[in-house]
Amino acid sequence: MGAAKSGVDFVLHLIQFGLALFIAAIVTIFLRNRSGVACLLDGINGVTDARICTVTYVATAASAVGSLVISLLTCATCCLCGLPDAIEGVGALLLGAGWVGVGAYVTRYAKAANEAGFANGSWRRWVLYAMYGAAAAFLASALVNCGSLWALAARAWMAGSGRCGGGTADGW
Numbered sequence: 001m002g003a004a005k006s007g008v009d010f011v012l013h014l015i016q017f018g019l020a021l022f023i024a025a026i027v028t029i030f031l032r033n034r035s036g037v038a039c040l041l042d043g044i045n046g047v048t049d050a051r052i053c054t055v056t057y058v059a060t061a062a063s064a065v066g067s068l069v070i071s072l073l074t075c076a077t078c079c080l081c082g083l084p085d086a087i088e089g090v091g092a093l094l095l096g097a098g099w100v101g102v103g104a105y106v107t108r109y110a111k112a113a114n115e116a117g118f119a120n121g122s123w124r125r126w127v128l129y130a131m132y133g134a135a136a137a138f139l140a141s142a143l144v145n146c147g148s149l150w151a152l153a154a155r156a157w158m159a160g161s162g163r164c165g166g167g168t169a170d171g172w
Contacts (some may be wrong), residue, residue: 005144009088012141016067016095019134020060023127027056030123040120041106041127043113052109056127059102063134066095089145096138103131 007105031040032053039053074084110124 005088008044009141012137012144013067013071016134016141017064019130019137020063023056023130023134026127026130027053028124030120031127040113040118041124042109043111043116043118044109045112046116048113048118052106055102058107059098059131062098063095063138068100070095085145089142092138092142092145095139096135096142099131099135099138103128103135106131114157 027039027041032038034048038048038050041047041056042052070088071115073087073091077083077087107128110128114121114126
């Protein structure tokens, strides 16, 4: 299970980081400071405001930094039974919830921008898809890691030993 979980985690991390980069690039190239318009993600009352693009940049930076911190903590605690999975599971859950919140917040403004007829509506949709995709990738990572943690705890409990992994040499 260890190698399969690591492979799934690796793919999810690539997706998470790739989507954060995609969002930042699309906002920068297609939705920010185009023809004197502050941010095409915002269309409340038919007016644009750079604030929504700034929120999006902050979310992508927090996602990337959060992922890096989680990875470093996971590496630093690799020999502490179950702690890396707990760190990664809780961290991914928090980042996933953050992306859901940012996606919901930005969706309201992007919908108003579409209704106002602002340019680049397809890019706005792609940014929203990527936000919810990042949320799904983080929540899937939380599920994988918390599931691994539960499996480890169940094996230790069932084996009756006080050790992680129920006394097997490899911890599983």
